[in-house]
Amino acid sequence: MFLGSLVYGFINSALLALIAVGFNLTFGISGVANFAYGAIYIFSGFLTWIFLHSLGLNYLLCIAASVFAAALVGMAMYYTIILRVKGMPLSEVMATFGLGLAIMELFRYFDFVGFRYTLPVFLDGSFPIGEVWVDYQRIFIALIAVALTGFLYFFTHHTKMGLAFRAIAQDERTALTFGIESDRIGAFSMAFGSALAAVAAIVILPLGTIAVEGGYEVLINALAVCIVGGLGSTVGVLVASVLIGYAQTFTANYLEPHWMMLVSLAAIAIILAVKPSGLFGKQKELEERI
Amino acid sequence: MGRNRIEKTSILLAVSGLSKSFGGVRAVSGVTFELREGELLGIIGPNGSGKTTLVNLITGFLKPGTGRVNYRGRDITRLAPYKIVGLGIARTFQMVRPFYQLPAYKNLVVPLYSPRVKAMAGGKYGERDSVALDLLEEVGFERDSYVSYKVASSLPQGYLKRLELAKSMALRPDLLILDELFSGLSLAEVASIVPIIEKLRFQGKTIVMIEHRLKELFRIADRIMVLNYGEKIAEGPSDEVMESEPVKKAYLGSET
Amino acid sequence: MPKRKERVDRGIKARSEDIFALSSPREMLYLLLPRAIPVIGLLGLGPFLTPYWQEIFISTAVYALLALSWDMLVSVGLLSLGQSLFYGIGSYVAGSLNHYFGISVLFTIPLATILGGLLSTIVLLPVSRLRGIYFAMVTLVLPLMFSRLVEATRILGGTEGLTGLSPFPNKWAAYYLIQVVLLAVLFGFRRIMASDYGLVIKAINDNDRSVMSAGINIHWHKAQVLFLAAAVGSFAGAFGTHYDMFAGMPGFALDYSIMPIAAAVVGGTGSFAGPLVGAFILVPLSEILRALGALRIVFYGLFLVVFVVALPEGIFHYMQRKYHQFERWVEIE
Numbered sequence: 001m002f003l004g005s006l007v008y009g010f011i012n013s014a015l016l017a018l019i020a021v022g023f024n025l026t027f028g029i030s031g032v033a034n035f036a037y038g039a040i041y042i043f044s045g046f047l048t049w050i051f052l053h054s055l056g057l058n059y060l061l062c063i064a065a066s067v068f069a070a071a072l073v074g075m076a077m078y079y080t081i082i083l084r085v086k087g088m089p090l091s092e093v094m095a096t097f098g099l100g101l102a103i104m105e106l107f108r109y110f111d112f113v114g115f116r117y118t119l120p121v122f123l124d125g126s127f128p129i130g131e132v133w134v135d136y137q138r139i140f141i142a143l144i145a146v147a148l149t150g151f152l153y154f155f156t157h158h159t160k161m162g163l164a165f166r167a168i169a170q171d172e173r174t175a176l177t178f179g180i181e182s183d184r185i186g187a188f189s190m191a192f193g194s195a196l197a198a199v200a201a202i203v204i205l206p207l208g209t210i211a212v213e214g215g216y217e218v219l220i221n222a223l224a225v226c227i228v229g230g231l232g233s234t235v236g237v238l239v240a241s242v243l244i245g246y247a248q249t250f251t252a253n254y255l256e257p258h259w260m261m262l263v264s265l266a267a268i269a270i271i272l273a274v275k276p277s278g279l280f281g282k283q284k285e286l287e288e289r290i
Numbered sequence: 291m292g293r294n295r296i297e298k299t300s301i302l303l304a305v306s307g308l309s310k311s312f313g314g315v316r317a318v319s320g321v322t323f324e325l326r327e328g329e330l331l332g333i334i335g336p337n338g339s340g341k342t343t344l345v346n347l348i349t350g351f352l353k354p355g356t357g358r359v360n361y362r363g364r365d366i367t368r369l370a371p372y373k374i375v376g377l378g379i380a381r382t383f384q385m386v387r388p389f390y391q392l393p394a395y396k397n398l399v400v401p402l403y404s405p406r407v408k409a410m411a412g413g414k415y416g417e418r419d420s421v422a423l424d425l426l427e428e429v430g431f432e433r434d435s436y437v438s439y440k441v442a443s444s445l446p447q448g449y450l451k452r453l454e455l456a457k458s459m460a461l462r463p464d465l466l467i468l469d470e471l472f473s474g475l476s477l478a479e480v481a482s483i484v485p486i487i488e489k490l491r492f493q494g495k496t497i498v499m500i501e502h503r504l505k506e507l508f509r510i511a512d513r514i515m516v517l518n519y520g521e522k523i524a525e526g527p528s529d530e531v532m533e534s535e536p537v538k539k540a541y542l543g544s545e546t
Numbered sequence: 547m548p549k550r551k552e553r554v555d556r557g558i559k560a561r562s563e564d565i566f567a568l569s570s571p572r573e574m575l576y577l578l579l580p581r582a583i584p585v586i587g588l589l590g591l592g593p594f595l596t597p598y599w600q601e602i603f604i605s606t607a608v609y610a611l612l613a614l615s616w617d618m619l620v621s622v623g624l625l626s627l628g629q630s631l632f633y634g635i636g637s638y639v640a641g642s643l644n645h646y647f648g649i650s651v652l653f654t655i656p657l658a659t660i661l662g663g664l665l666s667t668i669v670l671l672p673v674s675r676l677r678g679i680y681f682a683m684v685t686l687v688l689p690l691m692f693s694r695l696v697e698a699t700r701i702l703g704g705t706e707g708l709t710g711l712s713p714f715p716n717k718w719a720a721y722y723l724i725q726v727v728l729l730a731v732l733f734g735f736r737r738i739m740a741s742d743y744g745l746v747i748k749a750i751n752d753n754d755r756s757v758m759s760a761g762i763n764i765h766w767h768k769a770q771v772l773f774l775a776a777a778v779g780s781f782a783g784a785f786g787t788h789y790d791m792f793a794g795m796p797g798f799a800l801d802y803s804i805m806p807i808a809a810a811v812v813g814g815t816g817s818f819a820g821p822l823v824g825a826f827i828l829v830p831l832s833e834i835l836r837a838l839g840a841l842r843i844v845f846y847g848l849f850l851v852v853f854v855v856a857l858p859e860g861i862f863h864y865m866q867r868k869y870h871q872f873e874r875w876v877e878i879e
Binding site: 375380383406 | 742743745746749752753755756757758759760761762763764
């Protein structure tokens with residue numbers, strides 16, 4: 001039981017990290033609001049399903065196409081919506097949120113609910129770790145999560161484009177004087193974040209069904225992780241995912257499964273009381289923002 | 291003119307060992323000085339020497355790494371900015387940012403709304419608008435030109451600086467810290483603001499001025515303090531300070 | 547001869563707040579008319595409405611209250627993506643007081659308003675100290691989490707909720723209660739924001755550093771505004787509880803979060819009258835389109851996007867501009 005909790009806790013943490021990392025990239029690191037994140041997640045899932053079943057394409061091809069489509073959607077959102085409300089962060093949030101909502105509820109309207117829509121796992125079968133059997137899909141999730149988080153940390157700290165992502169959030173004018181086209185970078189950031197949502201969707205959705213509720217879950221979880229870990233910090237997302245992931249798993253295994261939600265809520269409550277900007281949050285208290 | 295009046299008055303502000311670092315950069319390093327009531331202290335130094343950071347530390351916008359700030363014998367080091375204002379310390383900002391959408395006089399409603407002003411006026415206030423207009427006239431907004439009614443975004447820098455000064459005066463402070471008030475102003479504008487500062491001194495207020503415009507500052511300051519790389523390198527009357535070696539090296543660079 | 551469009555202010559003397567307003571019946575009418583419309587419309591039309599439309603007006607009023615609460619928060623710089631938090635808390639407090647303690651409607655509603663306001667304020671206080679975006683994130687997450695929490699732990703009636711709660715003595719009481727409160731909140735909030743206090747509030751939104759250095763404790767002021775907005779939202783929830791005779795998870799539904807924002811954006815944020823106008827457009831509209839079911843939220847979402855991006859001014863500001871100014875073509879000299 002303990003080993004199982006340890007292993008599944010790690011996988012749960014990886015899952016959370018995978019979900020949160022794309023949101024954090026766009027919103028936390030680049031400062032571009034993307035509250036349609038959950039919608040893109042679901043959208044990618046459905047798109048992959050459509051590609052797979054209606055067009056009968058090779059699975060790998062479907063995945064690539066979906067990720068690419070998600071990136072395009074992200075970029076389109078930037079140029080049609082964000083650009084027009086640039087500089088008013090509240091408007092950015094509202095507009096993307098409205099759009100995301102419209103998309104998700106549209107899917108619900110067209111009856112994309114229930115058990116009818118699933119994505120196949122990459123590889124059937126399981127792998128033993130000690131006496132615990134873990135299915136390959138979950139191992140994939142863990143591996144990809146670790147790889148992506150590591151890559152993103154490297155990307156945002158050591159590559160030119162990654163640094164540009166951070167620059168436009170800190171001081172746009174200065175970034176412009178360095179030759180960083182803030183609009184192009186912002187659009188890329190949004191596209192990148194959307195693509196990450198798609199990757200997360202494709203890896204995670206095979207575990208269950210594609211349901212609209214999942215989109216809301218993703219948004220909630222991404223927000224929870226970012227709130228606890230601190231918006232804008234890749235390390236924070238990692239730590240928060242591990243904390244919440246393990247807490248959830250242990251609660252589910254040793255207490256009752258339905259207390260899991262309480263764990264996330266409690267985490268948020270504690271963080272709000274102790275350090276509202278998150279564990280590694282870079283939000284300074286008002287006084288320090290001169 | 292001003293430097294002869296070194297009276298035996300009480301110490302208003304005592305700063306000891308104040309330090310603040312941002313990451314690896316030591317913005318302010320072990321600064322210690324005292325301010326007597328009624329003085330005008332000028333703080334000068336090259337850019338990046340920590341002058342504004344020092345002000346932020348004193349006024350509570352930054353928490354220091356080490357050191358203490360005592361005001362009238364009371365430790366105010368960790369107080370919130372609004373509380374420090376309530377005790378009688380007001381400051382202006384280097385980057386002037388008024389409430390752009392509001393007319394000039396409405397900008398003053400905010401400081402006039404503060405608890406300190408309410409308390410000093412005995413809890414009841416006359417119309418804030420008319421008090422605001424009087425204040426603006428004091429800082430040089432000509433009454434009959436309706437400039438006080440103009441929206442702040444349409445005012446030129448000279449008026450914005452005066453508005454900033456008026457905002458701090460509205461708080462009826464005992465200690466006024468002016469961060470680069472003269473920057474961006476023409477000689478004539480500076481010359482027209484100096485009498486206002488003299489009048490404040492005459493009313494018994496203590497003033498600290500951070501400036502780059504040395505000539506104008508030296509005319510009115512009692513004492514000068516020089517900062518460089520976050521450290522205090524000289525303190526005293528202006529002619530003494532400008533002759534000292536460290537100050538010359540800081541401003542002009544060394545030859546060897 | 548080429549012409550240009552000229553905009554002329556109308557009745558400028560009458561728009562000031564002082565003595566000129568009383569100078570002639572025409573000036574007074576000019577000022578009173580826009581304010582009379584909602585009063586007459588809501589209170590006067592009451593008896594003439596069919597029960598169907600009465601229900602719609604009540605439902606609209608509930609959403610309008612949430613929209614007014616939202617507008618108040620936005621004025622101080624806090625973007626709330628979760629008005630349903632206030633509604634749900636107010637709903638559950640009123641329902642609990644009624645269900646577990648047998649307190650009558652007369653007391654549950656005022657109590658729920660205050661308690662709900664206090665609870666919500668306490669929960670959101672830490673986040674209100676940070677940038678508005680953080681507030682948006684937390685307000686989005688909290689009601690969704692609370693809802694799932696109730697579902698999982700089965701407290702407060704769980705998924706079925708608290709049923710069989712006390713209704714209002716009669717439908718007129720309900721109708722007039724909410725309309726009167728709506729009008730009181732509308733005019734009250736406008737009055738507050740027009741005063742010096744309101745100026746300080748808007749200044750906090752504009753430049754909080756400046757307000758802080760003016761000796762004002764902005765966190766305390768934000769908390770006051772938060773409480774005001776939360777109390778109004780909780781009232782809406784408490785009212786809804788007794789109107790539906792039910793309190794449950796639907797109190798935290800997305801509807802109550804999205805609809806007020808859409809109403810405010812469509813109607814014009816910052817004006818309080820705008821959200822009212824927006825609510826009275828969107829809610830009846832969605833009722834008429836009820837046949838489309840869940841498409842409702844799709845519409846809200848789309849309205850939100852379109853108006854935020856393309857028509858940020860909002861309908862009320864547009865109408866206000868037209869009322870106070872008129873345009874005419876003049877010849878260029």
